[in-house]
Amino acid sequence: MSDPRNQDSWRNLGEFIRSQRELARLSMRQLAEIANISNPYLSQVERGLYKPSADVLKSIAGALQISAETMYAQAGLLDKDAAGDSAHGVEQALRLDPRLSNDQKETLIRIYRGFLESR
Amino acid sequence: MSDPRNQDSWRNLGEFIRSQRELARLSMRQLAEIANISNPYLSQVERGLYKPSADVLKSIAGALQISAETMYAQAGLLDKDAAGDSAHGVEQALRLDPRLSNDQKETLIRIYRGFLESR
DNA sequence: CTGTTTCGCTAAGTATACCAAGCACTTGCA
DNA sequence: TGCAAGTGCTTGGTATACTTAGCGAAACAG
Structure with missing residues (x-):
């Protein structure tokens, strides 16, 4: 996980959480209790010291x-892999069935690939 | 995050990853190298011993x-199951190709329907 | 047979996500 | 004034995600 660009993502994520929490007019302890995490940890997350795990x-x-989804997007965990790969709609659907x-x-x-080659 | 109900989700996730890896005909070491993780860790993840973090x-x-998205859905990290809909999309993907x-x-x-009936 | 490579896995260590206790500060009410 | 209750933050520890080194079996070459 050497992508240094993500460093910022996590810091921004903390700011995002803090801003949303303040918007909801919740104290750290209140939000922490609802989310079943400790309030010091929430504090550290909001200041970008730690990367919260996905379930947190x-x-x-x-x-x-x-x-x-919004949360993961803010955390930079959903970025669209535009990288021109999957024109493989059929194959992906097959693999996931x-x-x-x-x-x-x-x-x-x-068989599918055989059909494609015979064009 | 002590929800024990999630235990199964993680085990299934491991099986899902292993099955997809085998479908792609990749060895553990190959996949691990591409994904920038160690191969023993991948082994443990596939056997459900550890919950991989979101960026892994x-x-x-x-x-x-x-x-x-598909990955997170399999991991039970997305309450929305919209991503999983592609599972039912084989015929549609075929028709759209x-x-x-x-x-x-x-x-x-x-052939696809024949496979489904023979289960 | 012996040596080499590749497979998945185990063992043991490091790094870090996360928690419980408690500190420093502010606000408000006596 | 003085203390009670709220705020966010620091400290010190535990749990676990993750790595590096290496083992034993299977497959193949010489």
Whole structure:
């Protein structure tokens, strides 16, 4: 996790949480109690000293009545992988279908790719 | 975050990662290198011994060419299940693929449905 | 057979996310 | 004045996420 750009993301995340908490007119102790975390830890998170784990983030988001996605986006954990890869709609859908075995997935993908080549 | 109900989510997450890794025909060391984590840690994650942090999850998702949302959904970190809808999207993805002829689409859908029935 | 490579895993250590107790400050009410 | 209750923050510790070194089995080469 060597991306130094993320350093800032975490600091901004703290500021974001603090601003949302103040908007909701909650003290640190109040928010901490609702989110089931300790108030010193919340303090440290808001000042960017620590990266909260994903479930803590989700918990805080819930306590602030914010969607988890928004929270993760603010934390820089959802950034859109625009990196021109997946024109693979079919393959991804296949891979993610829980009703197929891996063998069946491979069979379908092989046939699919065969069709693409024969154009 | 002592919610014991989540235990299963993490175990399933490990199985999900392992299955996706095998589908991509990557060894643990290969995936670990791409995702910038150590291979023993990946092993422990796949067996449900540890909860990977959000940025590790994101990194693994990137290495497996899966969207971060899908990963978080599998990890039970997103209350919204919108990301999981792609699981039901095989037929739709097939129909929308402009590179396939109608005959080819029908063939694939027929095989796909056959697999589903044979369970 | 021996040596090499690659596989997944274990063991043991380091780094850090997180908690309980308590400090310094302010506000307000006696 | 004086103390009670609230605020955010510091300290010191525990739990756990994560790493590096290395083991034993399987596969293949010489």
